[in-house]
Amino acid sequence: SSGDEALRDKRARILSRGLPKQKPIEGVKQVVVVASGKGGVGKSTTADILTITFLFLTQTKEVGLLDADIYGPSIPKMMNLKGNPELTPKNLMRPLKNYGIACMSMGFLIEETAPVVWRGLMVMSAVEKLLRQVDWGQLDYLVIDMPPGTGDVQLSVSQNIPIAGAVIVSTPQDVALLDARKGAEMFRKVHVPVLGLVQNMSVFQCPKCKHETHIFGADGVRDLAKTLGLDILGDIPLHVNIRETCDSGQPVVISQPQSDAAKAYLKIAMEIVRRLPVAPA
Amino acid sequence: TLAERTNLAGVRHILLVLSGKGGVGKSTISTELALALRSAGKRVGILDVDLCGPSIPRMLRVQDSAVHQCDSGWVPVFVGQDKAIALMSIGFLLERPDDAVVWRGPKKNALIKQFVTDVAWGDLDFLIVDTPPGTSDEHISTVEALRPYQLLGAILVTTPQ
Numbered sequence: 001s002s003g004d005e006a007l008r009d010k011r012a013r014i015l016s017r018g019l020p021k022q023k024p025i026e027g028v029k030q031v032v033v034v035a036s037g038k039g040g041v042g043k044s045t046t047a048d049i050l051t052i053t054f055l056f057l058t059q060t061k062e063v064g065l066l067d068a069d070i071y072g073p074s075i076p077k078m079m080n081l082k083g084n085p086e087l088t089p090k091n092l093m094r095p096l097k098n099y100g101i102a103c104m105s106m107g108f109l110i111e112e113t114a115p116v117v118w119r120g121l122m123v124m125s126a127v128e129k130l131l132r133q134v135d136w137g138q139l140d141y142l143v144i145d146m147p148p149g150t151g152d153v154q155l156s157v158s159q160n161i162p163i164a165g166a167v168i169v170s171t172p173q174d175v176a177l178l179d180a181r182k183g184a185e186m187f188r189k190v191h192v193p194v195l196g197l198v199q200n201m202s203v204f205q206c207p208k209c210k211h212e213t214h215i216f217g218a219d220g221v222r223d224l225a226k227t228l229g230l231d232i233l234g235d236i237p238l239h240v241n242i243r244e245t246c247d248s249g250q251p252v253v254i255s256q257p258q259s260d261a262a263k264a265y266l267k268i269a270m271e272i273v274r275r276l277p278v279a280p281a
Numbered sequence: 282t283l284a285e286r287t288n289l290a291g292v293r294h295i296l297l298v299l300s301g302k303g304g305v306g307k308s309t310i311s312t313e314l315a316l317a318l319r320s321a322g323k324r325v326g327i328l329d330v331d332l333c334g335p336s337i338p339r340m341l342r343v344q345d346s347a348v349h350q351c352d353s354g355w356v357p358v359f360v361g362q363d364k365a366i367a368l369m370s371i372g373f374l375l376e377r378p379d380d381a382v383v384w385r386g387p388k389k390n391a392l393i394k395q396f397v398t399d400v401a402w403g404d405l406d407f408l409i410v411d412t413p414p415g416t417s418d419e420h421i422s423t424v425e426a427l428r429p430y431q432l433l434g435a436i437l438v439t440t441p442q
Contacts, residue, residue, distance in 0.1 A: 037333070037334060038303065038304060038334055039302065039303010039304040039305075039334075039413075039414035040302060040303040040304010040305055040414070041303075041304055071301070071414070071415035071416050071417060072301055072302055072303075072414065072415065115301070115416050116416060117416045117417075117420070117421060118416075118417065119386050119390075119417070119418050119421060120385050120386025120387070120389075120417070120418050121386065123386075123417065147414075147415060148303040148304075148333075148334070148413070148414045148415070149333040149334065149413060149414070149415070150333045150334075150381050150382060150383045151333055151383070151384060151385065151386070151389070151417075151418075152385050152386055152417075152418075154383070155383065155385060174339065175308070175334075175336040175339060175340065176304075178334070178336065178339060178379065179333070179334040179336075181379055181381075182333065182334065182379070182380075182381035182382070183381070185380070185381035185383075186381045186383045189381070189383055190383075243442055247442065
């Protein structure tokens, strides 16, 4: 009834008064978050490589990569970047650049081996700084690499800035899918559109005999996508090159652009850009 | 002492399973370790403090089990071939096992404290604590809550990457 609806609206308005207001980051046109729920399924690798791949697509001019994994920042290593960020005259941190990508990570602010043993409140404050106290400049896309889980960081990011879309990465393994599903539900709760799922580590091909093994199961992500009514943005094989090149800071799309792995990432990047076309200047 | 009169009084050794990195096999190893210790005749319990991604109930096929109350608190779910391994996980407290737990730190801390003090573990040789990735609220709260007890130590799981 209209009386109930009015009550619900009033309740929602009162509840939202305590929440931070969403404010876009100046100069950043669209934010894409890469998340998973499950750890170790390839979020950082995928976020890293997709960001570089965005630059290959002709309409994209400037991209940034924010590593929001405060506890385990992988981006510095993957992008072969080190060092403390400089400060601009306005006291903003200047992102470090490699392969044309502007990067910011907790990893630039602490020693490589230093653990970050922080409670949620401090993490929220760190994420705010990494979002707002960085001189991002004009970006067509800002890709945010999220940590695993469905907690403080994910909530802080989605409550703080408008997000154009989320990409959920998973392997076909049951326990990974469980968490991917929770990740999707979390985005639904905070009203962030899910662009689709990426099926990572989908298949392993023996370098000697070329026999294919589905180490983490086959098609689990496709089935989950169907259940949740989401698209599959693409499949990425489990290939030693992807890991090796990331570990050495020369992601596969740069060092081996003709490989199957690179082509898989390019396809996914194109799917994302198709859903979130570059906004006009 | 307080430690003597609580639900963890009968637990001889507490073992944390940590990693920092996600997806390296903490839950798998916690489960296999518990089963192996049980085969060796030990009394074992598993405490799953991964609130966002509790994998252990599904690994042991008990994701649809419910938890009951007794005088001293929650009764753990008993798993394994002889149903002798005690397991507690947030997975058992959710309305549907696949529901997302999107909580901030303070709420997680409160539940972890309860898991440590309000589960009727009984007499165990080993309590294995499976943690989520990272070094955050869950880890800080778990260690703080376990401080009065016989914390055996932690094992670190990693892959060569």
